[in-house]
Amino acid sequence: MTPDIRLNQAPAHQRHGSNIGQPLTRRDGILKVTGKAPYAADHHPKGMLYAVLATSSIARGRVTFLDIAAAKRHPGVVDVMTPSHKPALAEDQDAKTNPFMFKMELLQSDAVRYANQAIAVVIAETLEAATEGAALLAPQYQALPARVGLDADESFVPPAVGLGHPAIVEHGDTEAGLANATYAIDATYETPAQYHNPMEPHAIIAEWDGDKLSIDTPSQGMAMAQMRIGGLFGIPPENIHIRSPFLGGGFGSKGLISGPQILGIMAARLVGRPVKLVLRRDQMYGPVGHRSPSRQRLRLGTDAAGRLTAIEHQARIVTSTFDDFYEPAADVSHTLFASPAIRTAHEAVRIDSGTPLFMRAPGEATGSIALDAAIDEMAFASGVDPLEFRISNDAPVEPITGKPFSSKALRECYAQGAARFGWAGRPLKPRQMRDDKGFLVGWGMGTATFPALMFAGNARALLRADGTGAMETGAHDMGQGASTALAQVAAEGLGLDLDRVEFKSGSSDLPDAGIAGGSAHTATVGTAIHNAGAAVIAKLADLAMRDERSPLFGAGNAGVVARNGRLHRRDDDARSEAYADILTRAGLAEIEASGTGAADPAAQAEYAMHAHGAVFAEVKVDPDLGQIRVTRMIGAFAAGRIVNPKLVRSQLLGGMIWGVSFALHEQAVTDGRSGRIMNANLAEYHVPVNADVPSMDVLTVHEHDPHVNALGIKGVGEIGITGSAGAVANAVWHATGVRPRRFPIRISDLVTAR
Ligand code: MOS
Numbered sequence: 001m002t003p004d005i006r007l008n009q010a011p012a013h014q015r016h017g018s019n020i021g022q023p024l025t026r027r028d029g030i031l032k033v034t035g036k037a038p039y040a041a042d043h044h045p046k047g048m049l050y051a052v053l054a055t056s057s058i059a060r061g062r063v064t065f066l067d068i069a070a071a072k073r074h075p076g077v078v079d080v081m082t083p084s085h086k087p088a089l090a091e092d093q094d095a096k097t098n099p100f101m102f103k104m105e106l107l108q109s110d111a112v113r114y115a116n117q118a119i120a121v122v123i124a125e126t127l128e129a130a131t132e133g134a135a136l137l138a139p140q141y142q143a144l145p146a147r148v149g150l151d152a153d154e155s156f157v158p159p160a161v162g163l164g165h166p167a168i169v170e171h172g173d174t175e176a177g178l179a180n181a182t183y184a185i186d187a188t189y190e191t192p193a194q195y196h197n198p199m200e201p202h203a204i205i206a207e208w209d210g211d212k213l214s215i216d217t218p219s220q221g222m223a224m225a226q227m228r229i230g231g232l233f234g235i236p237p238e239n240i241h242i243r244s245p246f247l248g249g250g251f252g253s254k255g256l257i258s259g260p261q262i263l264g265i266m267a268a269r270l271v272g273r274p275v276k277l278v279l280r281r282d283q284m285y286g287p288v289g290h291r292s293p294s295r296q297r298l299r300l301g302t303d304a305a306g307r308l309t310a311i312e313h314q315a316r317i318v319t320s321t322f323d324d325f326y327e328p329a330a331d332v333s334h335t336l337f338a339s340p341a342i343r344t345a346h347e348a349v350r351i352d353s354g355t356p357l358f359m360r361a362p363g364e365a366t367g368s369i370a371l372d373a374a375i376d377e378m379a380f381a382s383g384v385d386p387l388e389f390r391i392s393n394d395a396p397v398e399p400i401t402g403k404p405f406s407s408k409a410l411r412e413c414y415a416q417g418a419a420r421f422g423w424a425g426r427p428l429k430p431r432q433m434r435d436d437k438g439f440l441v442g443w444g445m446g447t448a449t450f451p452a453l454m455f456a457g458n459a460r461a462l463l464r465a466d467g468t469g470a471m472e473t474g475a476h477d478m479g480q481g482a483s484t485a486l487a488q489v490a491a492e493g494l495g496l497d498l499d500r501v502e503f504k505s506g507s508s509d510l511p512d513a514g515i516a517g518g519s520a521h522t523a524t525v526g527t528a529i530h531n532a533g534a535a536v537i538a539k540l541a542d543l544a545m546r547d548e549r550s551p552l553f554g555a556g557n558a559g560v561v562a563r564n565g566r567l568h569r570r571d572d573d574a575r576s577e578a579y580a581d582i583l584t585r586a587g588l589a590e591i592e593a594s595g596t597g598a599a600d601p602a603a604q605a606e607y608a609m610h611a612h613g614a615v616f617a618e619v620k621v622d623p624d625l626g627q628i629r630v631t632r633m634i635g636a637f638a639a640g641r642i643v644n645p646k647l648v649r650s651q652l653l654g655g656m657i658w659g660v661s662f663a664l665h666e667q668a669v670t671d672g673r674s675g676r677i678m679n680a681n682l683a684e685y686h687v688p689v690n691a692d693v694p695s696m697d698v699l700t701v702h703e704h705d706p707h708v709n710a711l712g713i714k715g716v717g718e719i720g721i722t723g724s725a726g727a728v729a730n731a732v733w734h735a736t737g738v739r740p741r742r743f744p745i746r747i748s749d750l751v752t753a754r
Pocket residue numbers: 220250251252253255358359360361362516517518519
């Protein structure tokens with residue numbers, strides 16, 4: 001007798017008491033706002049020492065002297081870890097066996113590869129002593145001129161961009177498309193280096209017990225971190241226990257274990273005591289990744305009716321001198337707009353900086369601000385309203401591959417967003433609108449897009465004789481709400497009320513949930529949880545249906561439905577039995593089953609899978625001072641199944657604020673002489689504060705996607721930033737008539753064009 005496990009695959013609107021789709025408040029919210037949620041650095045194991053990094057003030061060269069004696073003389077200093085005094089590693093820190101891996105600076109030599117690189121670690125009884133000891137090292141250097149900026153060196157075509165995409169993609173004949181175009185634009189845009197700046201700095205507390213290692217550290221990918229640490233220290237990954245229950249943000253920077261975290265583990269090994277190492281804010285501008293700056297040239301052409309004839313998107317990006325991460329900035333042009341010819345090309349230069357990394361919609365954020373601006377320029381050049389232009393050039397199938405979309409409610413996003421914003425009647429020309437104070441008013445829009453990715457993850461489901469259930473998965477909540485949304489999926493999968501389900505995550509001794517990144521965590525781990533839930537319910541149903549004493553005996557092909565802790569016969573809902581009774585009668589304290597979530601290669605081969613959205617922005621610009629205020633934004637997004645509307649709204653609002661940030665605020669400024677970042681702090685590296693954030697609203701557009709995964713989830717983690725930055729930039733143009741081509745947009749770009 002095969003139990004019917006379709007019971008967990010009914011679409012949400014056919015279910016009763018669905019936990020999925022409820023706008024639940026974050027379950028960890030109270031803990032966080034009352035300070036009771038322990039972050040990594042809150043841990044103080046007995047006998048713990050403090051480690052502080054000494055970091056390089058040059059960007060290239062060698063350390064020629066460290067006053068180790070002075071540091072060691074300082075009261076409380078226990079040891080100073082340097083290239084000549086450190087534990088041996090089992091593996092080359094510069095070996096790179098997969099793209100999900102940093103090459104690291106682990107005091108392997110006296111060489112300096114970028115500013116803020118660790119050059120020594122001082123370990124002391126107190127944080128103050130370690131800090132003072134690090135200052136006493138007074139390093140001396142032999143400095144070489146730093147190679148910085150997008151023009152630093154000879155460019156080359158990277159072997160691949162992002163996670164293995166080709167650097168150059170050609171579809172059709174772009175040169176012919178441009179030559180035959182009635183209207184054409186050719187514009188170059190520049191975006192700056194940006195740093196993730198999660199509120200919680202990277203921190204680690206490491207404690208060795210023989211060849212077993214226990215660490216508290218914020219992680220977006222515990223299993224990968226276990227592998228990396230295991231390799232470096234020559235111990236099996238399962239010897240490493242990582243606890244990461246709460247993260248104060250990650251934005252990509254905690255996806256890969258970083259050099260400073262490994263240095264904390266090395267320090268603990270060196271002194272034989274637990275060690276805490278927490279990065280200072282300025283020390284995060286180097287070893288933990290950042291978004292590459294870019295220079296992007298877009299050449300677009302249309303026919304007389306405003307239909308695209310060609311899209312060419314070239315991107316120049318940077319990477320470090322020693323590692324290989326290449327921002328896939330131009331890839332966003334592959335999927336959104338129908339054009340008979342599309343060409344994207346990346347070239348890179350190597351500079352003396354830390355290695356760039358994925359950050360908040362890597363590729364799409366950087367590329368979409370340029371594409372959105374270019375589309376706006378192209379629409380104006382062809383005399384068409386940008387919304388109408390986007391709709392008439394909207395790709396009905398994925399342009400290069402020709403694949404149908406698994407679902408694509410972008411036109412509904414355009415329509416609903418425009419209606420809510422009040423886009424109709426927008427003057428085509430810039431500088432046409434003023435408010436009652438005389439400020440220039442502009443309206444702009446952008447198109448949001450992000451791939452619906454899935455990585456691989458696992459979950460284990462338990463049902464217990466006391467009527468409760470548990471779901472275990474090593475998932476990561478970096479602030480996005482995973483521990484709430486995934487618990488909802490778990491409750492749904494187990495057919496239990498949420499308060500009867502123990503949801504365990506954030507620890508590496510639970511089933512590997514893969515990486516929280518690529519906006520794929522809810523889709524991936526949600527699918528694993530769904531499958532684990534279905535599997536354990538199937539076991540339970542099997543127990544009942546085989547037992548003559550159960551009202552479910554012989555339910556057979558009709559199957560059962562799991563609801564509120566009871567199994568009901570599908571053909572006779574009144575005949576039901578509680579989970580607890582089934583297990584008790586069978587003499588079982590609990591039963592368990594596992595589930596996995598991963599992309600379905602067959603579905604992926606057949607369909608293009610992306611989330612979409614439309615963002616509309618209003619800005620007001622002081623005509624005399626050039627000061628820009630974003631005053632209103634509306635984002636309409638279609639991302640498949642919405643697991644928790646409250647959390648999703650919060651994610652999307654956050655993403656739109658990142659968009660404002662990209663357009664107007666964020667920029668790391670490098671001193672061309674020293675190669676040092678001049679604003680490595682949150683005072684001068686600007687991020688939006690409340691006063692910078694306008695009135696915003698989010699619409700989620702219904703989208704049923706039967707192909708992405710069993711639950712129809714596409715993910716919302718990163719899409720909010722895409723479209724938003726471009727919408728702001730286009731609104732600035734519409735207000736002022738000045739086309740921003742350099743980001744963040746500066747007042748000085750506007751005042752000259754009054
Ligand atoms: Mo995201 S940049 O994949 O954490």
